[in-house]
Amino acid sequence: MLDCKPADTPIVQNHHLGEYPDQVPTNKERYQKLVGRLIYLSHTRLDIAYAVSVISQFMHSPSEDYMNAVLRILRYLKSAPGKELMFSKHGHLNIDGYSDADWAGNVTDRKSTSGYFTFVGGNLVTWRSKKQNVVVLSSAEAEFRGMTKGICELLWLRKLLTELGYKPTSTMNLFCDNKVAIAIAQNPVQHDRTKHVKVDRHFIKQKLEAKVFQFPFVKSEDQLADILTKAISSVAFHNSLDQLGIGDIYAPT
Structure with a gap:
């Protein structure tokens, strides 16, 4: 090669x-x-x-x-x-994340793919791209399940920083580009849309009431986690890498 x-x-x-x-x-x-x-x-x-x-x-x-x-x-x-992560000092230790899901993207079994990025202090630290275990009935359900995985990762990072003596004080943000999934998380009374994700719904509701999380909406073109759930164009792919802090040590200065 x-x-x-x-x-x-x-x-x-x-x-x-x-x-x-x-x-x-x-x-x-x-x-x-x-x-x-x-x-x-x-x-x-x-x-x-x-x-x-x-x-x-x-x-x-x-x-x-x-x-x-x-x-x-x-x-x-x-x-x-020579592509690698570049870490910079931003003067804070805020924990944020991006969560996305590609509904029924697998052509064989029609399962969805979830992906998330997590940031600490403005620097990317963890990521994951994984096919979901079950077939879901809507894009909102796929996004909702993906949000749950992202929340678990952010909670783990929060606990890890606390054990290291750097307990975060600000509310964590999980950016999502699906308004229906955000609405379900903030208003769990939508029984007809949440009967398949009851456990996830109550888990997220508990964290929202404790003000551990909030779910800001992000436009699809600004959703960084897209590159973890689907194959996108070359331009969008490289723009996402730039925003994620991926640099090339061999690139001319």
């Missing part, structure tokens, strides 16, 4: 990767080795997190299409070998 043509993004926009009956199988051992190494790399390279979460779903029976998706990630890494 040293002489391969670099790619702008780690995964093709509007891809339709899934399990189909006419797939051509590929070398299973080679596929699993490559994906395993990419999973390890994704712990420090958030820009490939979504692409890796997609290809890791086909470890049991890989095909040539999946292998091509893996090779595209390698081509992307060749184009940006």
Whole structure:
């Protein structure tokens, strides 16, 4: 792959990767080795997190299409070998997060993909992209389940900082771009829309009443967690990386 043509993004926009009956199988051992190494790399390279979460779903029976998706990630890494997180001092230790979900994005089982970013002191510290365990009936439900995962991560960070002697004093923000999900969180009386997420609803209600959280609305074009839930255009992808504080140590100054 040293002489391969670099790619702008780690995964093709509007891809339709899934399990189909006419797939051509590929070398299973080679596929699993490559994906395993990419999973390890994704712990420090958030820009490939979504692409890796997609290809890791086909470890049991890989095909040539999946292998091509893996090779595209390698081509992307060749184009940006020096990307890394840049940490800056912002004079505070506020904890914030971005949560998003792509409703029914998986073409095989129609499960949704959740993703979140969390920031401490204005710097990105944790992220996750993962397919949800169940099929949900609406985008609001998918977003709501994703918000719950983001809240758990923010609570863990708050507890960790408290144990280290830096207890946060401000209310944590979890930015979401779904107004219906925010409305359900703030007004849990909407029984017809929340019968499938009752536990999550009561959990979020308790934290809201304690003023631990608030849910500011963010426009879809400003939703940073988009790159964790779906394949987006090259321009939007690189704009998100810039806002997340991802720098290239090899870029000309």
